[in-house]
Amino acid sequence: MGEREQTREEEFHGFVMSRWPGLMRTAYLLTGDRHAAEDLVQSALERAYVAWRRVSAADDPDAYVRRILINVHARRHRRGLKEFLMARGETPEQVAGGDTMAQAEDRSMLMRALAGLPARQREAVVLRYWEDLTETQAAAAMGCSAGTVKSNAAKGIAKLRAIPGLMETAANGGVK
Template sequence: MGVRKQAGDREFQAFVVGCWPRLMRTAFLLTGEQHAAEDLVQSTLEQVYVAWHRVAAANDPEAYVRRVMINAHARRYRRKLREFLAPRSEDAGLTHEVADTGDRIAQADDRHTLLNALAELPTRQREAVVLRYWEDLTEMQTAEAMGCSVGTVKSNAAKGIAKLRALSGLAETVTQGGRK
């Protein structure tokens, strides 16, 4: 193996180690299932590894990889979105994430309710809400990751937040949480 190839492999490995938790969190929020999230991240990293020289040369390699992951998710679930997002039982939905001890959301008492509410959003609204408010990206970064305009991000995020606010279970949880 050449020196250049070994250096690229070390750089890729360092990137994966540093970004894995964030990529997994985003993938989980997009897919709704831990195993699907792992598959999505792994397949994304396979694609990225093949073109690592191009990805590493990008201004923001993590944003580049996030965009590849969002595109892969959209392709994978475009046809069966409604069926995929529908809860299969009371315990189904976004409830099987492996908690990240440094993640404040993971420590919230009402995580189950929030994740189930998030699962009810259409894909584009979920993507906008997750990237804007969970990943704390700017509108411009979110637009780049989703491959759309800033206006579309604003619209999808606003609609997603409005739907989340309209859900009675989530609204009751927030109200009760404020009184504790």
């Protein structure tokens, strides 16, 4: 292995190690299942590895890989693969390594509600509100316009707000 090849391998390895928790959290929120999320992240990282020269040269490698992740998820969803609902009560943070959302009291209800959204609405809600991306960043990740992100996020949030038990939990400070 040449020096340049080894440097590229080390660079990719460092990228994966530092981004794995965030990618897993996003994938889990998209799929609702830990194993499906792991498969999704691995598939996205396989594609990123093959294109690593382009990815590492991009202005924002994180956005490039996030776009790959969204595209892989969309392809799987379009092919009619059934998505799993959260059966074991795992949270995105337990899957990804932990953060402040781990304190939420009733995440399983939120995860089921999120899993019940259509794919594009779920993607918009996850990218805008969990990943805290701007509309422009979310649009780039989803491959659509910022207006489409706004529309899908608004529809998704409206559907989530229409779930009575979820709203009660949020009103009581249970979902953070």
